Amino acid sequence: MINEEKNILTLDNPPQKDWFLQFLVNLANKNQFELGITLNIGGFLIAGTLVGVKQYFADFGADFAASLDAGKSPQDIKTFFKKIGDECACVSNREKTESPSYIHLKDARFFNTQGNPTLGNGGVWWRGRISEVQGFVPGNLFKPAVSSTSGNGE
Numbered sequence: 001m002i003n004e005e006k007n008i009l010t011l012d013n014p015p016q017k018d019w020f021l022q023f024l025v026n027l028a029n030k031n032q033f034e035l036g037i038t039l040n041i042g043g044f045l046i047a048g049t050l051v052g053v054k055q056y057f058a059d060f061g062a063d064f065a066a067s068l069d070a071g072k073s074p075q076d077i078k079t080f081f082k083k084i085g086d087e088c089a090c091v092s093n094r095e096k097t098e099s100p101s102y103i104h105l106k107d108a109r110f111f112n113t114q115g116n117p118t119l120g121n122g123g124v125w126w127r128g129r130i131s132e133v134q135g136f137v138p139g140n141l142f143k144p145a146v147s148s149t150s151g152n153g154e
Helices: 002-009 019-031 053-066 074-087
Strands: 035-041 044-051 102-111 124-129 135-138
Touching: 019 035, 019 044, 019 053, 019 102, 035 102, 044 053, 044 124, 053 074, 053 102, 053 124
Parallel strands: none
Antiparallel strands: 035 044, 035 135, 044 102, 102 124
16 A cells, blocks of 8 residues: 555656546536636636536537528538537447546636736637646636626616
8 A cells, every 4th residue: 555655646747637627527518517617728727617518519509600691501500519519429328438638618718827817808618628727726717797788778
């Protein structure tokens, strides 16, 4: 047992992907779980809501299709992106691994290491490699602004 502890404590090459972050991504991918999260990647902070891959592609596709000219077929675009999410191996019942490679965020915002927002910092859809995440905090660094188009006439 002491040798095992020594191996763990003297590990020179840490794993490329954080097992706990992969666990949270699996929850999102398989259970429609959402979680506010702030990621540290390459000296920047990215704060948003962790979502599953199916939701990411379905909702991103809907937003993308809504931005197209009326002459295009928005339904075809939405269907195309939804199909990508539905067919991702990371949500298949036949999945043989519990190690997703990508993390998906909605309403992602970007901050420098001092916590100051970057310019043009509106909430966006974001997809990134888990292997690039250097650290994370459950919870958002920001509070989304209240939209003036809330539909209540104010």
